[in-house]
Every structure is written in C-alpha cells, then in structure tokens.
Amino acid sequence: MNMPRFWREISGRYNLIGSRCGNCGEYFFPKRDICPKCHRKSMGKMESVKFSGTGKVISYSIVHDPHPAYSDMRPYVMAIIELDEGPKLTSQIVDCEPEDVHTGMRVKATFRKLAEDGKEGVIFYGYKFKPE
Amino acid sequence: MRDVAVIGIGITKFGELWERSFRDIGIEAGIKAIGDSGISGADIDALYIGNMSAGAFVNQEHVASLIADYVGLAQTSHVPATRIEAAGASGAVAFREAFLSIASGMHDIVVVGGAEKMTDIGDELANSVQAMAIDQEWETVFGATYASLHAMMARAHMERYGTTREQLAMVSVINHRHGALNPDAQFRREINIDTVLRSGMVADPLRVFDMCPLSDGAATVVLASADIAEKFTDKPVKIKGIGQASDTISLHDRRDITTMDATVYAAKRAYDMAGIKPEDVDFAEVYDSSTISEIMAIEDLGFFDKGKGGKAAEDEKIALGGEIPVNTSGGLKSRGHPVGATGVAQIVEIVKQLRGEADKRQVEGAKIGLAHAIGGTGGTAVVSILEAMR
Structure with a gap:
C-alpha cells in the first residue's frame, strides 16, 4: 500500500476518529459523509468524534496463512470488535495468547506497528486491541 | 417487461x-x-x-x-x-x-x-487479488484475509447455533462427491470428513478443504x-425471477455476521418476481466460497431455518438424492471458482439439470432451479430462478 493512501486515513487509524450523525445521534467508524439511516437529513450534519477505544469481541479467527506482509506475526488473532459507542471494526488482538481470546472478551485499543512495505519501505502504524 | x-x-x-x-x-x-x-x-x-x-x-x-x-x-x-x-x-x-x-x-x-x-x-499474489473484494482500507490493512473473515462468520455461527466442525466438513464432502460426477470440475475426487479435518489450518476454525480453490x-x-x-x-429455460441486493463491503459493519442480508433481500426479490416460495425450488447452485458460506446460503435462501443449515448438511439433505440437492456441479469447492465465471457457470448447471442433460448427477424431476452468487463476503448477492419452458 503506498504512502499517500495510508497517510490519508491516519486520523482514523492512529486516533480512532469517526463520525456521529447530528440528526439521529448514531456513531460510525470509520468516518462517513452521510448517515445510512437519515440519508438527506444528515447532509452537513456529520460530526467528527474520537472513540474511547474500549469494546468487546464479536467474533475472531486465528490466522495461520496470512498475506506475506503479515507472516512474521503468524499465527495472530483477527477479530471483529464492537466499540462501546456502537460501531464495529476489524483488528488484531495482541498481548495475550491466541487461546485466551473469546467472544465477548473486553478489549481496548493500543497503538502498534501494523506492517512494513518491504525491507526498506514505509512502516505502517495503527490500532490493535489488547485485553482490557 | x-x-x-x-x-x-x-x-x-x-x-x-x-x-x-x-x-x-x-x-x-x-x-x-x-x-x-x-x-x-x-x-x-x-x-x-x-x-x-x-x-x-x-x-x-x-x-x-x-x-x-x-x-x-x-x-x-x-x-x-x-x-x-x-x-x-x-x-x-x-x-x-x-x-x-x-x-x-x-x-x-x-x-x-x-x-x-x-x-x-x-498463489500468494492470486489470493491477494481475490482479497481485493474485501475492504482494503479497513479490513486488509489490519491483517484480515478473505479466509479469516469467513472464519469469523463460522465461529459466530458455531457459537450461536451449535453448528459443528464436522457439519462444516460435510459441505465439502458433499460438494466433492457431486464434483466427481462432473467432467468439467477441477477436483474429481471424493473426500471424507477426515480429509477436511486433517487439512492445513488456514484461519481457525477453517482449513484448506473448507475453502474454494484458485x-x-x-x-x-x-x-x-x-x-x-x-x-x-x-x-x-425461462428466467422466472431474478433479484440483486447490496450490503456493507466490510463484514464488521453487518447487522449480523451469521446472515447475509444481501442474500435474503436478493432472494425475496427473486421469489416475489417468480411467484414461488423456497419450498418450490427443486435444486440449487449456491455460493460455497467456504463451507460456512454454503451453510449460511441454504438458510438465507429459506431452504432451512436459521441455524439448521449445519444439520441439513450432516443429514445429507443437500446431497443428490436428498431433500434439495445443492451444488450438483461440485460448487465452488470442487467444480472450481474462476471468480468472474462462477455466476455464469451456475446458470449453465441449472440449465443442464432443467434440460435433463446432467447425466450421472441428474436431479430427478428437476423443474425449478435456483442460482445464488455472492461478491466479497456478502456486499453483493444475486439470486436467479429458472424453469424449463416445456
């Protein structure tokens, strides 16, 4: 993934910045420009919000056969996490044994290295989650 | 029209x-x-x-x-x-x-x-290309693979409905059994549950034989x-009904990861247009990019109640000779999955069956067939219902 493409999404990936609909109050991550429930009524009313970074595991998988850029970490745990404010996202779970991860487990966001673009390329950072 | x-x-x-x-x-x-x-x-x-x-x-x-x-x-x-x-x-x-x-x-x-x-x-590059169907910015970059997303659906389905590892394996066993009868299939070899359970782990709980090939x-x-x-x-062969629907591209944004709403809506549109109900369908080609995606499909299409798809596979209700034969071609798993070709290959199989030209895998009395295809992990779904005109 090239640098500008990653750089553009830094606010979401570094700081968990998403959106809240000023019409219905629903939260979204990543940022959205329009609320899928309010449609036109949300136009111009989507506000930036920073999420608390705490939530729970909805489901997970232990990845044994990853994309080559992630193979140093294998096996690693991928999970869908529901943030306490409501939105869900996909992230790795770290700082625990894969066997200890379970559905419903409380987790919190932590800032980590995600991957490297080859031996001399850019290092990508962003959120992973760890046990709360 | x-x-x-x-x-x-x-x-x-x-x-x-x-x-x-x-x-x-x-x-x-x-x-x-x-x-x-x-x-x-x-x-x-x-x-x-x-x-x-x-x-x-x-x-x-x-x-x-x-x-x-x-x-x-x-x-x-x-x-x-x-x-x-x-x-x-x-x-x-x-x-x-x-x-x-x-x-x-x-x-x-x-x-x-x-x-x-x-x-x-x-293979590594081909897998990455195939994974372009999932959200590159909010799934792939964090380490998600196509298989790992299916694995999360599988785990949620197992935990909520009691679907077992062996039931998932049966989907692959049945599709290989059907594919062995299809001269055009990629893999023409029967397997058993142990073949699936002993194959390499891709993304726990899914293994190599749970996933369709390149x-x-x-x-x-x-x-x-x-x-x-x-x-x-x-x-x-008349196209009696056809429906298409969308859902979020990211799996995590779905209402429920044990159901593909795109399938549910596409199916409703197709059934309404055809004026039929799920029980009127004699056989189907469904999208088994993984064993769990077939189980979810046969539930979301209304062939079996939600949560009963695994049991239907275990009881061979979806095998040739069963209640509703599914993937008589061998499905994505055994016939093969050249991505862009799959949706058309499904129609070819339905037409062969409705013409009575499916040879050793012919469904007796096939009158109405249904084809179901998915894009990504369920961001797009198409359901087509076909019937012989005479």
Missing part, C-alpha cells in the same frame, strides 16, 4: 489450465454456447462479460472488447460489449444486466460470458426474448 429465456450454454473445463490463455477460454465457452443455441453471430445484439480482475491476474483490461473481437463480433456487427465487475458475483450481475436488456425491449438476443484466469500468477475457467449463456426462444431451441 418481456419474458427472457436461456437458449444456449457453454462451459470450459475448470482447473489449472496452464496451456490456455484468458482469451482462449473466453472464446471456447462463447463458441460452445453459440453453437448450442442455434443462433449465428449476426443474431447477437449485445455481449456482457463478467470478470473480476483480468487487470491484476493477466495484465489485461478492456476484456469485453477483447472477447467481442475474438468471437468475431467486433469487426462486422460491432455489437456493444460491456464488462461487469462485482467480485465473485461478476458473472451473476452480468447475467442480470443481460436479462434486463432483453426484458426492457432494448435487445432480443444477448450473450453473457464469465471468465477468469487466475493461475498465470503465483481456478481458470469460463462459461457462457445465450439469452433471448421468450417469444422467439423456440425458433432456436426445443429446450428453452
């Missing part, structure tokens, strides 16, 4: 076709279908091609023009040729667009091809307005 019928079908062998190019297989399926239909090139009003990623797989875009050219339709009749991309649903969406172009009255005879050539590049292959169907169909064939 006019009724539309399938009047011709053609398919290549699916598999690792190293000696054959994208162009070769696209043309082979096209020529077979045109030959089968009884039309000639001058009768064709338009061409639609389902293809996910020829650019990434074989460094060639603009493939609708390419295929139109080499089937001989570009220089003389200059037919409009349109390529459709919707990941794994590319062929199915192309089929629906072709249907609409005839139903609307715009065209009378239209050819729909689906093709993908995935083995000209290495494949080369192409399939083509010829569609015509129903009122002229019998001029070309004595076995026309």
